[in-house]
Amino acid sequence: MFLRKIATVVAITTLTSSAWAGCGIAEGRVSIVGNEFPAIQTIGAGAMECAGGGVTVETNLTADHQKINLPGMTGNPAEFTSAIVANSSIVALMNNDVIRPLNDLVAKHGQGLQKSQLVTIDGNIMGIAFMANAQHLTYRSDVLKDLGIAVPTTYEEMLAAAEKIANYNLMQYPLGGAYASGWNLAEEFVNMYIGHGGEFFKPGTAEIAVNNQHGVDALNMMKALSAYMNPDFLTHDSNATSAEWKAGNVALMNMWGSRIGALRGDEVDAAVVAATATAGPMTVGGGTTPASTLWWDGFTVAKNISDADAEATFMALMHAIRPDMLNETTSPQAVWLIDGYEPTPAAAGVFAAAAMGTKPYPMLPYAGLMHSAAGAELVDFMQGKETAEEALAGLEAAYTTAATEKGYL
């Protein structure tokens, strides 16, 4: 995860011209930290347009944003006036009380927003969502057509398809999967466990409950899939998996909607580009809930900054997500929640995910601890060194220890 992309873009613009007419900010400091993929870069660039006069705008977009956003917002005044987060990472900021309610700013400047964009906790608007994301099936239409395989709707069908492709010696390892130990592997477990109908915690408590039949079934399915993956799958994150796809080595994979656009990049073989197709997320084990999670990405505003800086930050980001930012380049970058967005072909998978009733990733204060424990404890099972029950018991023990330390248990 750490090495997904070590690319930090820090750009400070201090134009001497008067305030940008389109943003209407008098003065203030705007400093945005966020993840680094095309859609977020578009948002960052949009906010940068507001720089000028008494307004300074700075963006720090990096794959390591989760490591720096909390430390950078804890101080007073906070270094970052805004963090672009997702439904998992907003929790860390709320847990530490470093972001402010936006109710007054929304009332003052948020006319263009739709109600569904407001991330509201107990009546307080804590974030403004601007895009949705989900993992879903990506497949090579040419390969499936050649072998007469129907587009899989379940993981069982995906396995059967993989076996057929491998038997015909079309591809050595027909499946792709971001199974890198750590965050990615845990994310796949979360998907598969939800798909089997599991609940992560005992209702209303922080007590973990994954060592059950759902957990065992989820792990066994992951193991079965991994047999058709490149043997190095425990080192493959979304980037490496995308690279395998671009090289034409893989026919089926569960991939993030926000990465589909890049799979059709200029450097990729035209035949692969033409045959890259998407469908909704798959179900598993006869369940009806897709084995995937819904995500939103949105922005927050720091608590420990002056009201003037907070207002400038909010206005700059509102400028970045204004409806007329949508054009031929930006529209395919994401499933925008912005008013006036017309879905593009790249968005089909995420829309299908939403239509199928995919569950959102849990926004619980202790979900991150479970995710982190899973990333470390499930690797022995994936390598065949442990039984599923042993791995799940390890996951529960590691989580319980960490949650006790954090004061959740």
Added chain:
Amino acid sequence: MKHKTFFWFFLPTALAMFLFIALPLTSIVSQSLHTPHDAVLIVVESCDPFGCKSETTIDHQASQQIKKDKPQGKWVGFQIYTDRNHLAFKEVGELWENKTNFIDFFSSLKNLPFYRAMGFTLTYTAVVTPLVILFGFIIALAVNSLHRHLKGFMVFFSLLPMIVTPLIGSLILFWMIDARGIIGSGLQELFADPMLSLKASTNLTWITLIVYGVWHSAPFAFIVFYAGLQTVPQETIEAAMIDGATRFQQTIHVIVPHLSPLVAFVALIQLMDNFRVFEPIVGFSASAHATSLSWIIWNDIGQEIRLLSSAATTSVLTIIGVVILLMPVLIRTWREFNPEK
């Protein structure tokens, strides 16, 4: 040196040591004995683009006063040290009682993160340190016997692995040993095994990391020994030659004893460095197969979960580990400098 002169001479160092070593040490020890206060959780209505539902969150108003009264957190003594993610006294005790034999006991220890990390860290340290000394010595001898016009170039060339930033060096090798990389596919050809993957098996990953460790650190030993070789007394060498000693005998009986204090120095630094092995694990994405104490610290604080007490505890355990590891070398050095005692 007069006491006063010594005092002023040493003051900046002492000040820096106090600021950058003693204070942080006190801080991590204190942090490792405290945990965050119990979180006050409430269930509230939470809405996002996917709808509204009841969700658990932290009640900040309720927890604010407790935090204000005790900003250090909750005193827990050695609870973090003994919990499952660190020394795991209870779990180790259970494993010991339920063991069928010792091999069984040690292999089940690997399920506990601390012992899993120690298993790799100690193996890595024990293998890499002597190999670095050996290769460093051989390279130093080889470079030293070159023609003087070639020496400068070769010294620079031999130092290259150390000049490359560890993270970058390991990343480059990571892609080269990929099943589709030049070394990876080369090895597949060599062993006629198209399924061979250095990244998929634990043993091969360990070997890769160890080879990388030797490759990266040997130049350090080399440059120290090379400097030492310039001070070897020529008279002794000539005397040995007159006595009919072969090149090999000269090396063993004259050069090696002359360099032995340097060996202690290199061993000291290398033990310390290798025990803190970190970058290659990240660079090679090897955490599924190999972890170290440093990697655990990074994993605890590097993510959004921020287990600060846990990271502080692992840091203290690392320091204790380094001290234990260096004990023999330190005692030896002490004796060398105080022979009469």
